[in-house]
Amino acid sequence: MKKLFTLVALLAVFMGAKAEWVQDYKIDYSTKTGFPFYVMGFVPEWVDGVMVDYGANFRYATQETLDTKEVKDGGWADGESSVGTVMAGTTEYQKVTGAGPYWHQYIIAADVPMELDQSYTVKALIKSSADVEANLQFGNWGSLVETKVKIPAGDFQEVEWEVSGCTFAGSGFICIQPGTSTATIEWKSLVVGHNAKAAAPTVWQEWLTNDGKSVVVEKEVKDIANWMGGAEFGGWPSWALETTNGINANWRGDRTGEICAWALTMGRNFDNENTVINEDSPRARPFPADIEPEPGNESNHVFAVHVTQIAPIEAPKPDENSVAWSNQFWIQSPKGWKAGTKVRIKFRYKADKACSVGTQIHKRMPSDYLFWNAVGDVAFTTEWQEFSKDFDFSNDTNDGWSLAFNLNSDADNGRTAPINFYFDDLSWQTMVLDEGFFVASSNSATGIEYDFATATEFVTDPEDAEVVYAIVGEKGKKDTWVNQIMISTVRGDDAAFKGATIKPTEAITSGEWLGFTEATLAKINLPAAGVWKIQIAPADKQICFTQIEGEAAKEPVDIVTNPSVLVINGVERQPTSNEQPADPDKGIAEGTGQTWDNQFFIVANRVLEGGEKTVIEFDYVATAPAKVLTGTHAAPGDYRKGAFGDVEFTTEEQHLKKEYEIPSVGWDGSTVLTGMQSISFDMAVIKEANTYTIKNVKWYLANDTEGKTTENLINATGTDNFQVKIGAGNKVLPYGSETGIENVAAKSAKTSTVIYNLAGQRVANSFKGIVVKDGKKFVKYLYH
Numbered sequence: 001m002k003k004l005f006t007l008v009a010l011l012a013v014f015m016g017a018k019a020e021w022v023q024d025y026k027i028d029y030s031t032k033t034g035f036p037f038y039v040m041g042f043v044p045e046w047v048d049g050v051m052v053d054y055g056a057n058f059r060y061a062t063q064e065t066l067d068t069k070e071v072k073d074g075g076w077a078d079g080e081s082s083v084g085t086v087m088a089g090t091t092e093y094q095k096v097t098g099a100g101p102y103w104h105q106y107i108i109a110a111d112v113p114m115e116l117d118q119s120y121t122v123k124a125l126i127k128s129s130a131d132v133e134a135n136l137q138f139g140n141w142g143s144l145v146e147t148k149v150k151i152p153a154g155d156f157q158e159v160e161w162e163v164s165g166c167t168f169a170g171s172g173f174i175c176i177q178p179g180t181s182t183a184t185i186e187w188k189s190l191v192v193g194h195n196a197k198a199a200a201p202t203v204w205q206e207w208l209t210n211d212g213k214s215v216v217v218e219k220e221v222k223d224i225a226n227w228m229g230g231a232e233f234g235g236w237p238s239w240a241l242e243t244t245n246g247i248n249a250n251w252r253g254d255r256t257g258e259i260c261a262w263a264l265t266m267g268r269n270f271d272n273e274n275t276v277i278n279e280d281s282p283r284a285r286p287f288p289a290d291i292e293p294e295p296g297n298e299s300n301h302v303f304a305v306h307v308t309q310i311a312p313i314e315a316p317k318p319d320e321n322s323v324a325w326s327n328q329f330w331i332q333s334p335k336g337w338k339a340g341t342k343v344r345i346k347f348r349y350k351a352d353k354a355c356s357v358g359t360q361i362h363k364r365m366p367s368d369y370l371f372w373n374a375v376g377d378v379a380f381t382t383e384w385q386e387f388s389k390d391f392d393f394s395n396d397t398n399d400g401w402s403l404a405f406n407l408n409s410d411a412d413n414g415r416t417a418p419i420n421f422y423f424d425d426l427s428w429q430t431m432v433l434d435e436g437f438f439v440a441s442s443n444s445a446t447g448i449e450y451d452f453a454t455a456t457e458f459v460t461d462p463e464d465a466e467v468v469y470a471i472v473g474e475k476g477k478k479d480t481w482v483n484q485i486m487i488s489t490v491r492g493d494d495a496a497f498k499g500a501t502i503k504p505t506e507a508i509t510s511g512e513w514l515g516f517t518e519a520t521l522a523k524i525n526l527p528a529a530g531v532w533k534i535q536i537a538p539a540d541k542q543i544c545f546t547q548i549e550g551e552a553a554k555e556p557v558d559i560v561t562n563p564s565v566l567v568i569n570g571v572e573r574q575p576t577s578n579e580q581p582a583d584p585d586k587g588i589a590e591g592t593g594q595t596w597d598n599q600f601f602i603v604a605n606r607v608l609e610g611g612e613k614t615v616i617e618f619d620y621v622a623t624a625p626a627k628v629l630t631g632t633h634a635a636p637g638d639y640r641k642g643a644f645g646d647v648e649f650t651t652e653e654q655h656l657k658k659e660y661e662i663p664s665v666g667w668d669g670s671t672v673l674t675g676m677q678s679i680s681f682d683m684a685v686i687k688e689a690n691t692y693t694i695k696n697v698k699w700y701l702a703n704d705t706e707g708k709t710t711e712n713l714i715n716a717t718g719t720d721n722f723q724v725k726i727g728a729g730n731k732v733l734p735y736g737s738e739t740g741i742e743n744v745a746a747k748s749a750k751t752s753t754v755i756y757n758l759a760g761q762r763v764a765n766s767f768k769g770i771v772v773k774d775g776k777k778f779v780k781y782l783y784h
Contacts, residue, residue: 112192
């Protein structure tokens, strides 16, 4: 097994260190004069240096929105009036009242450094006029951990909230959702931190030294000049000019081992066959960036992108978002990045006009999009600036290679006139890590915790040179037995270790060879605690777990059936937007009904790991035929992904038996899912009221022995594993008596109809894809 780097000496200094409090972020709201974060429909106000949430009796909207939009899009509702204004940045918002309570949320911290799978403590100095139960969101769009928190009534006091299992790595935000609470909440300061052992300092692999000479780190790199990221390198122009019929032939060429600069400008390198925005407008191919003398300093050469065609799409309804990336620039790394690793980018930059440019992560080939966010927006000016930033590559596909600049991001500046952009002295650096296979272990019963810095390295098996092996636990010492492990392809940084893990593709049986696959944050549950030998055949992607000593594996037990008869009286819902499109001429507002306005949940007795194979069974019938959609949730109401498709209820009783694997990644294939524990059933697909009956529920781990399982996931008696939500906007509550369910239905709360995309931008109700409404994520026009 090839080992590229060794950090043993460095790591030894930090082994055995006790966990200490590390402050990751702090904000003193008194240092601000107005709301400094992204506005999500509610704007806290500033009073004597205190950020004040005046509660759900008020909402905030711009005068333009109020004057030109329908009520569903934020315009005036009956009985509403403005009682003042508040500024957020340079935007003025009207403070509106008269039709509340209005569901509300707002960001309380931004640009918070976050690590994958880390647990955090949020300490807020706050004052509230009443007790408030709120939802706290921690992470970034598409990768949010949600936690219920309490804000106690009383004078200013420090309140602590715990957030476990962060699913995002990078610069994230914290959002508080008081919902329809009318309490006044005042905020003085906020601190975020975590308990962590002292970590080894990050060791960076330099691709380019300060004197412009390259650093060779792999013997197979022969032409060291190719590592240079300056425009002075003489080889750039030669391959930049290789074209066939006016189209550069190298745009998908193999440039591994080089820091490359690529560009795309509309009106150049059109390719009608391969890349098309729409039927009327072909997309230009990327080409090696032009190298030109620096304006005003012809002794230096720079990479130049001449943005001349600002509005490239000529269609009846152009996609406004695509304009942002109609002209682009890329800085390509010499090698790809593993998930969870730290990456550093340096470059010089300027433009003919001040403007803001958005950035994205792309794959190895320019224009092969991977992730919407990279190093944030870059503010260009007419003077040269130096850029340097470290960021965590959190995507679990291990395909990140390049930084993309969307040169038409700035609607106020970058789209109104031609602009010339200039770049120079490009430099990538990546974290130095041990590479190979490494295993860290834990035991939930005895308190053995993961220590990734001292993870055991796999070594060549003396019985088979094509196999590597490692042993966890120590024979003859019961206190070293382990029951869960993580195997990674890197070591030297905890986040990197977690981001580059592998997992078996089948259930583990001692001594049996299984396939394995790459995954992020894959925790492997062993059949029993003990000492285990783990063998890996990398070429065949096979893995074998053999127990040397320890507890006996769990014997299969009988599958239990919960005989409770669960009756869900779904109330009639409002029309959906499809059933009732808006018709302003007739005074018809767009429908607000959703398929999940009535819901039923089955909740497992424990949090389930991604990849666990389960079976769900029950008998079901309804008073009228109806399709029901299923979804995967963490806690009920915290939707993450679809489950096992539709369930077709009829008036005749049927039996359902479905194999259901717990998902480990979200709809986009990159968002890591943790905390999965419940299945949802959306019971408002049909508009009419309907009564659904579910009974004889079984939910258990899949097992080869008929009628047996290694674990039942729900209780044999009682209704503790079942919850319901009846009617739009109501809370999810434990399943109770029929009267209790009816009481829930009678208290229908007013909810917001405003929806946002995953970038936090308000979108129309016709938008298709993942959206956020009332703080919850769901898929518009797809299964929820």
